[in-house]
Amino acid sequence: MSKKLTQIAIYGKGGIGKSTTTSNISAALSVAGYKVMQFGCDPKSDSTNTLRGGTYIPTVLDTLREKNVVKPEEVIFEGFNGIYCVEAGGPAPGVGCAGRGIITAVQLFKQKKVFEEYDLDYVIYDVLGDVVCGGFAVPIREGIAEHVFTVSSADFMAIFAANNLFKGIHKYSNSGGALLGGVIANSINEPYAKDIVDDFVDVTKTQVVEYIPRSVTVTQSELQGKTTVEAAPDSKQAQVYKKLAEKIANHTESKVPEPLGIEELRNWAAKWGETLLALQSGEVRSAAEKI
Amino acid sequence: MSLRSAENTSNKIEKETDSKCLESPKYTCALGGALAVITNIDRFVPIIHAGAGCGTNQMLSFRSGGGNQGIGYINGMITPSSNLSEKEVVFGGEERLAQQIRATIDLMDGDAFMVANGCIAGMIGDDIEAVVRGFTEEEVPVAYVNSSGFAGNTYLGYEETLKSLINQLTKEQDIVKGRVNVFGFVPYQDIFWRGNLSKIGNILRGIGLDVTQVIGDFSGLEGVRRMSSAELTIVVSPWVGLGPAKLLEEKYGIPYLSFPNLPVGPQDTTEFVRLVSKALKLPARRINKYVQQQERQAYYELDIAGDVCAQFSTSLPIAAVADSATAVGVVRFLANEAGFTPTIVVINDDPPEEVRETILSRLNDLRANVKPKVIFEVDNYELNKHLATAYYRVILASSQERFAAQEENQIHLSISYPAFERLVVNDTYAGYGGGIALLEDFMTKFIMPY
Numbered sequence: 203m204s205k206k207l208t209q210i211a212i213y214g215k216g217g218i219g220k221s222t223t224t225s226n227i228s229a230a231l232s233v234a235g236y237k238v239m240q241f242g243c244d245p246k247s248d249s250t251n252t253l254r255g256g257t258y259i260p261t262v263l264d265t266l267r268e269k270n271v272v273k274p275e276e277v278i279f280e281g282f283n284g285i286y287c288v289e290a291g292g293p294a295p296g297v298g299c300a301g302r303g304i305i306t307a308v309q310l311f312k313q314k315k316v317f318e319e320y321d322l323d324y325v326i327y328d329v330l331g332d333v334v335c336g337g338f339a340v341p342i343r344e345g346i347a348e349h350v351f352t353v354s355s356a357d358f359m360a361i362f363a364a365n366n367l368f369k370g371i372h373k374y375s376n377s378g379g380a381l382l383g384g385v386i387a388n389s390i391n392e393p394y395a396k397d398i399v400d401d402f403v404d405v406t407k408t409q410v411v412e413y414i415p416r417s418v419t420v421t422q423s424e425l426q427g428k429t430t431v432e433a434a435p436d437s438k439q440a441q442v443y444k445k446l447a448e449k450i451a452n453h454t455e456s457k458v459p460e461p462l463g464i465e466e467l468r469n470w471a472a473k474w475g476e477t478l479l480a481l482q483s484g485e486v487r488s489a490a491e492k493i
Numbered sequence: 494m495s496l497r498s499a500e501n502t503s504n505k506i507e508k509e510t511d512s513k514c515l516e517s518p519k520y521t522c523a524l525g526g527a528l529a530v531i532t533n534i535d536r537f538v539p540i541i542h543a544g545a546g547c548g549t550n551q552m553l554s555f556r557s558g559g560g561n562q563g564i565g566y567i568n569g570m571i572t573p574s575s576n577l578s579e580k581e582v583v584f585g586g587e588e589r590l591a592q593q594i595r596a597t598i599d600l601m602d603g604d605a606f607m608v609a610n611g612c613i614a615g616m617i618g619d620d621i622e623a624v625v626r627g628f629t630e631e632e633v634p635v636a637y638v639n640s641s642g643f644a645g646n647t648y649l650g651y652e653e654t655l656k657s658l659i660n661q662l663t664k665e666q667d668i669v670k671g672r673v674n675v676f677g678f679v680p681y682q683d684i685f686w687r688g689n690l691s692k693i694g695n696i697l698r699g700i701g702l703d704v705t706q707v708i709g710d711f712s713g714l715e716g717v718r719r720m721s722s723a724e725l726t727i728v729v730s731p732w733v734g735l736g737p738a739k740l741l742e743e744k745y746g747i748p749y750l751s752f753p754n755l756p757v758g759p760q761d762t763t764e765f766v767r768l769v770s771k772a773l774k775l776p777a778r779r780i781n782k783y784v785q786q787q788e789r790q791a792y793y794e795l796d797i798a799g800d801v802c803a804q805f806s807t808s809l810p811i812a813a814v815a816d817s818a819t820a821v822g823v824v825r826f827l828a829n830e831a832g833f834t835p836t837i838v839v840i841n842d843d844p845p846e847e848v849r850e851t852i853l854s855r856l857n858d859l860r861a862n863v864k865p866k867v868i869f870e871v872d873n874y875e876l877n878k879h880l881a882t883a884y885y886r887v888i889l890a891s892s893q894e895r896f897a898a899q900e901e902n903q904i905h906l907s908i909s910y911p912a913f914e915r916l917v918v919n920d921t922y923a924g925y926g927g928g929i930a931l932l933e934d935f936m937t938k939f940i941m942p943y
């Protein structure tokens with residue numbers, strides 16, 4: 203007997219905090235009573251580390267490499283609060299095709315109807331970096347994830363990556379692909395950082411789901427091999443993640459974003475560059491001016 | 494013209510086509526070109542590093558479309574292949590290749606082994622050179638060629654393979670006077686490659702030269718190594734083979750010349766002989782004597798065919814569809830020496846932009862002001878549209894043009910790839926007697942043998 207399963211993919215530039223955020227969302231959803239699976243789509247295979255006390259688990263592809271057939275129970279491991287943890291895995295750096303690896307792993311689960319069997323409420327994909335090739339776009343393609351969220355800071359590189367992802371979503375949107383739920387703004391401490399992200403979501407016709415401050419609690423929890431939600435459930439930071447998870451749980455309608463063209467994006471970044479320079483040199487402008 | 498080519502003769506192996514899709518283009522992929530070369534070097538063992546279908550695909554298309562020619566030393570269904578599957582796509586195919594090379598060396602008896610990769614290995618970026626380097630201690634050399642199918646067509650594969658052989662298996666050595674390399678004949682892609690090579694070889698030997706053809710003879714590894722001791726490289730094509738010829742010049746200072754078409758019949762064959770003789774400064778007396786002898790015989794034979802040709806020639810306009818060297822060679826002979834009127838020439842090997850003028854110039858100075866329409870086209874649909882609006886009664890083309898010709902009661906003879914309905918072993922239209930052979934083949938079809 204299966205309930206309605208919601209599949210979510212989290213994308214964002216390398217090192218921006220995808221795995222940290224995803225794991226905290228999984229933890230918070232699980233604590234709230236949902237059945238959750240976190241699916242790491244990254245050859246580094248470290249997505250679910252903080253759900254499993256900092257340990258690595260055997261990956262789908264490693265298992266497949268040895269035996270050709272894989273039973274779900276060989277690659278699904280329980281983590282914090284019964285969260286199912288899966289790592290797609292992939293080739294060693296510099297060889298093979300990681301993109302194809304992701305396709306293989308994700309399709310294996312789809313074919314075997316694993317999600318239905320495990321009676322899940324949520325599957326959350328934590329997908330590596332930029333959408334560099336078709337393989338990394340597989341979770342947003344037809345029949346897999348429904349909603350995509352992108353983690354971005356106010357750094358231009360992170361925003362460029364988000365914009366690229368928007369292009370990918372745009373491309374697959376008329377063939378039944380996933381739509382964009384919004385941006386999870388990570389490491390937002392300075393006021394101008396919030397302004398930048400706000401402006402970006404404004405021009406690309408999407409929204410910020412939650413602003414997550416940069417916090418030492420995250421680092422401390424990570425050092426214990428835990429999510430913030432597990433290690434410091436009463437902290438302010440944990441409340442932020444729980445609020446985020448709640449919003450995601452209540453989120454129903456995603457949209458097609460309107461990514462900026464290359465020229466537009468450059469001009470947009472240049473304008474903000476000037477504003478930041480002015481800020482630095484003391485000539486303060488408020489974001490309300492809307493440059 | 495639907496295909497535009499980037500520098501085909503340079504070291505670059507990209508080839509740019511516009512986005513339009515092609516209907517039955519007249520060649521296969523670079524892997525096909527590579528295998529065509531490797532499998533025809535005596536006692537060379539090819540190792541395909543590609544998906545399981547690639548080798549079969551090449552074998553079937555060459556076997557049937559290439560004049561039904563059988564296998565060489567190691568070829569066809571017994572060709573070793575790494576048969577890459579999903580596992581290798583994800584994790585890389587280097588280990589699988591190493592295994593395959595090891596097993597092949599252990600099981601197969603060969604003088605050299607050569608890896609040719611297909612699309613999969615190229616796309617996932619397998620470091621084939623590194624894998625092959627692991628076999629440098631073997632008693633027999635192991636070479637490799639990057640022949641990813643997406644990089645280009647058969648011609649590219651042919652050139653890249655010769656270049657790899659030059660780069661990996663030849664060394665600087667003393668030049669041997671009178672020794673020449675002959676390039677330009679791509680096995681199967683040129684259905685007459687074997688006959689063409691041996692005919693050109695015989696002519697060159699006839700004027701006292703020592704010929705290295707590498708493929709289609711028994712020279713094998715020794716022949717490959719001899720390439721760097723040649724005094725001259727002769728490319729019998731306006732473009733195919735220039736890549737390796739230029740490489741030999743760069744590496745060893747060996748000059749090259751390109752004769753822009755297949756020499757068919759006495760006039761062009763003498764021009765060819767004179768060009769080579771001039772480049773090598775061969776003694777005029779010897780050459781004159783050779784030319785006289787050959788021409789005498791050739792014109793005597795042409796006379797014999799002349800009566801029947803004269804009966805029909807004015808009423809038999811001719812169309813030709815073939816690669817540049819063959820099309821130009823055949824048309825020149827028919828117009829200049831046999832008195833026929835070629836009306837349309839379709840060149841289907843997509844020659845690089847910069848040699849097209851040369852090709853055209855060879856078709857612009859035909860006897861009696863015969864001026865066929867010349868079209869560069871690789872797309873079968875477009876090609877047929879051109880043919881439909883042209884007037885001709887004989888068509889020298891590939892099997893693909895056969896059915897349209899039958900409907901129109903035209904006489905059809907396959908002279909280019911794909912040629913399904915012909916068995917070709919030694920057939921050739923090259924050389925002094927080549928024109929006669931051509932006349933025999935197509936005239937026979939309508940003289941009505943009661």
Ligand SMILES: Nc1ncnc2c1ncn2[C@@H]1O[C@H](COP(=O)(O)OP(=O)(O)OP(=O)(O)O)[C@@H](O)[C@H]1O
Pocket residue numbers: 214215216217218219220221222223244246330331388389414415416417418420421424
């Ligand atoms: N809000 C935050 N506060 C403090 N540290 C954070 C925060 N978000 C992420 N980090 C830290 O940043 C580092 C990178 O985060 P994480 O591994 O989640 O990024 P990622 O996007 O998954 O990276 P990759 O692309 O390499 O998989 C981690 O050490 C993490 O603890």
Ligand code: SF4
Pocket residue numbers: 522523524525543544546547548550551610611612613640641642643
């Ligand atoms: S094009 Fe690629 S996949 Fe097709 S046969 Fe050639 S190498 Fe193989």
Ligand SMILES: [Mg+2]
Pocket residue numbers: 220221222244248249328
């Ligand atoms: Mg990560």
